[in-house]
Amino acid sequence: MSDHGPEEHGGAHEPSPTIYPLGFAVGIAVILVGLVVDPLLIGGIGALITIVFGFLWIREATREYRVEHAKVEAETAEGRPRKPESELTTKERFPRSRFLETVTVGVGAIIGGLVTLPVAGFAVLPSFLGQKRYKVDLGPITEFPESQWRIATFMVNPAEGEVSRRTAFVRNNGSVKVEGSARMVPSFTIISNRCAHLGCPVQANGPIGKPSEEKTANGEVRLIPTTPAGFGCPCHGGQYDTEGNRTAGPPVRALDRYAFEIDNGRLILLNTFSVSHVDGTGAQAQIHSYKLAGPGQHVDGPEQWFYPIQPPHR
Amino acid sequence: MAARKPPTKGQIRRENLEIAVQYPLDWLEERSGLVGGIKYFLFRNVPADTNWMQTLGSATLTAFLVQAVTGVILAMYYQPTPTGAYPSIVDITDHLTLGWLVRGMHKWGASVFIILMFLHMGRVFLFGAYKYPRELNWIVGVLLLASALAEGFTGYLLPWDQTAYWASVVGINLNGTAPFLGPWLAQFLRSGQEISASTLTRFYSLHMLVLPGAIAGLIALHLYLVIRLGVTSPPWSKEAAGTERPEEPTTLRKGLTAEPGGSE
Numbered sequence: 001m002s003d004h005g006p007e008e009h010g011g012a013h014e015p016s017p018t019i020y021p022l023g024f025a026v027g028i029a030v031i032l033v034g035l036v037v038d039p040l041l042i043g044g045i046g047a048l049i050t051i052v053f054g055f056l057w058i059r060e061a062t063r064e065y066r067v068e069h070a071k072v073e074a075e076t077a078e079g080r081p082r083k084p085e086s087e088l089t090t091k092e093r094f095p096r097s098r099f100l101e102t103v104t105v106g107v108g109a110i111i112g113g114l115v116t117l118p119v120a121g122f123a124v125l126p127s128f129l130g131q132k133r134y135k136v137d138l139g140p141i142t143e144f145p146e147s148q149w150r151i152a153t154f155m156v157n158p159a160e161g162e163v164s165r166r167t168a169f170v171r172n173n174g175s176v177k178v179e180g181s182a183r184m185v186p187s188f189t190i191i192s193n194r195c196a197h198l199g200c201p202v203q204a205n206g207p208i209g210k211p212s213e214e215k216t217a218n219g220e221v222r223l224i225p226t227t228p229a230g231f232g233c234p235c236h237g238g239q240y241d242t243e244g245n246r247t248a249g250p251p252v253r254a255l256d257r258y259a260f261e262i263d264n265g266r267l268i269l270l271n272t273f274s275v276s277h278v279d280g281t282g283a284q285a286q287i288h289s290y291k292l293a294g295p296g297q298h299v300d301g302p303e304q305w306f307y308p309i310q311p312p313h314r
Numbered sequence: 315m316a317a318r319k320p321p322t323k324g325q326i327r328r329e330n331l332e333i334a335v336q337y338p339l340d341w342l343e344e345r346s347g348l349v350g351g352i353k354y355f356l357f358r359n360v361p362a363d364t365n366w367m368q369t370l371g372s373a374t375l376t377a378f379l380v381q382a383v384t385g386v387i388l389a390m391y392y393q394p395t396p397t398g399a400y401p402s403i404v405d406i407t408d409h410l411t412l413g414w415l416v417r418g419m420h421k422w423g424a425s426v427f428i429i430l431m432f433l434h435m436g437r438v439f440l441f442g443a444y445k446y447p448r449e450l451n452w453i454v455g456v457l458l459l460a461s462a463l464a465e466g467f468t469g470y471l472l473p474w475d476q477t478a479y480w481a482s483v484v485g486i487n488l489n490g491t492a493p494f495l496g497p498w499l500a501q502f503l504r505s506g507q508e509i510s511a512s513t514l515t516r517f518y519s520l521h522m523l524v525l526p527g528a529i530a531g532l533i534a535l536h537l538y539l540v541i542r543l544g545v546t547s548p549p550w551s552k553e554a555a556g557t558e559r560p561e562e563p564t565t566l567r568k569g570l571t572a573e574p575g576g577s578e
Contacts, residue, residue, distance in 0.1 A: 124502060126505070126506075126512075127501050127502045127504070127505050127506055128498075128501060128502075131506060131507050156508070160510060160511060161396065161397065161511075162396070162397075163396040163509070163510055163511055164508065164510065198483070198484040198487040198488060198491075199483045199484065199486075199487040200480055200483065200484060201480070235480065235484060293497070294487060294490040294491070294496075294497050294500055295487045295490065295491075296487055296488070296490060296491035297490065297491060297496075297497065306493035306494065306496075307493070307494070307496070307497055308494065309494075310497050311497055311498045311501040313501065313507035
């Protein structure tokens with residue numbers, strides 16, 4: 001045994017006792033505490049501790065292999081005799097058959113790539129490029145009496161047909177004064193019925209009246225009067241108040257809302273945006289709005305970091 | 315040396331029949347080796363103490379073949395358009411001859427396929443059949459399971475009724491909540507920012523072309539590895555893997571030595 005290197009002795013492959021895993025665990029614990037207390041400061045410190053100790057731990061754990069590796073290389077370089085020169089010179093360094101093999105496989109790969117890349121692009125890219133947001137004409141605002149709810153269903157893209165039918169809850173909040181001028185502008189609360197949990201259709205919690213129908217540029221728009229105490233989702237029981245704030249159940253944020261404009265006395269829906277929560281009600285509501293996110297995705301708090309880049313949509 | 319008895323009429327007829335059967339097989343074998351290959355595939359030696367539980371894999375394969383055949387037939391009548399999908403399903407179920415049967419086989423067979431897969435997986439786990447040298451086949455099996463579950467997910471949308479539609483909405487958005495790439499995956503599955511006609515055609519294409527192709531390829535790999543590595547003995551077998559074969563001849567050993575060319 002004496003002629004073997006020291007690393008050959010028993011126990012050499014067991015990790016030597018080290019404090020790095022302990023530091024790593026402490027870092028994780030600090031991150032978890034930080035998520036509750038102060039995600040940016042404490043969480044950041046925790047992440048730093050974790051990364052530093054993780055790096056040291058990996059270095060420690062792989063030191064043996066790295067040292068051995070270097071040693072083996074050194075042996076081949078010095079210890080073993082190099083191949084005799086004659087062997088290298090008599091054999092072709094790059095035989096013809098090797099060349100043909102490489103070229104055949106290479107040309108095959110190029111042809112395969114030329115065929116596959118556009119096809120794969122066609123499979124994937126249309127989902128992300130050229131996404132359109134359609135304006136939706138809900139008809140004259142006189143159809144929406146002040147402080148009453150209407151369930152409005154409409155076709156986002158009439159060319160596509162019924163499959164593009166969506167629903168919004170619309171309440172006319174009356175007119176509000178524009179700050180610093182005498183102008184009065186109409187105020188609307190327009191809430192999307194897409195549940196913020198997993199996208200099921202949220203229903204009005206209240207009696208539903210007789211629907212009226214009107215023809216607009218967006219096909220047949222149905223307006224159904226209702227007097228909701230809130231909104232509820234039939235799939236998994238998410239509940240919202242009349243401002244769309246979550247009151248119970250699994251949703252992670254408030255209901256999405258529509259931006260709108262009044263054009264020639266007609267109510268036009270614009271883009272949808274996401275809402276974390278709403279303070280106040282009606283025309284006085286303070287809406288904490290964010291870029292549109294998918295259902296189940298947090299828009300605020302540390303969980304929003306899970307969704308850093310949204311795919312292009314409008 | 316006694317004079318040979320002339321062959322009876324029956325013997326001659328049997329001989330001619332044998333020649334008639336054997337000739338095309340020999341013709342095929344000589345030119346392709348397929349007969350030997352199929353014999354090699356079907357008539358392999360297996361441990362003598364294999365168990366009925368070890369037929370679950372073949373049962374799963376059968377379930378997949380049923381899905382493939384019934385699916386191909388359903389595709390002849392199904393229309394993957396928002397206005398045509400549900401009426402065509404009604405047509406298949408209520409009006410076309412035996413349509414109810416084929417659709418029923420496909421619908422219930424889907425559950426049978428998944429259930430058998432899990433039973434097969436449980437058998438492999440409990441028998442320890444995933445251990446060296448069969449780890450890779452376990453991994454291939456997991457990929458098969460994932461593809462089969464994706465088949466279930468994409469197939470569920472196709473009837474295009476309220477249950478199908480909203481279950482798919484929830485399923486897609488569930489994918490969307492996965493961290494980082496989730497929203498991108500959801501938008502890919504949805505084929506855009508909203509569910510539309512192209513969501514249906516996309517799911518249809520995945521369901522009847524992409525995923526079955528993947529499953530067929532993976533099954534081929536799965537079976538290749540089964541044949542190459544052989545069938546595992548049950549855990550209670552006296553011929554457990556890695557131990558010496560017992561001295562006295564077992565049924566397996568007898569079977570092996572009786573086989574022409576199979577002796578060691």
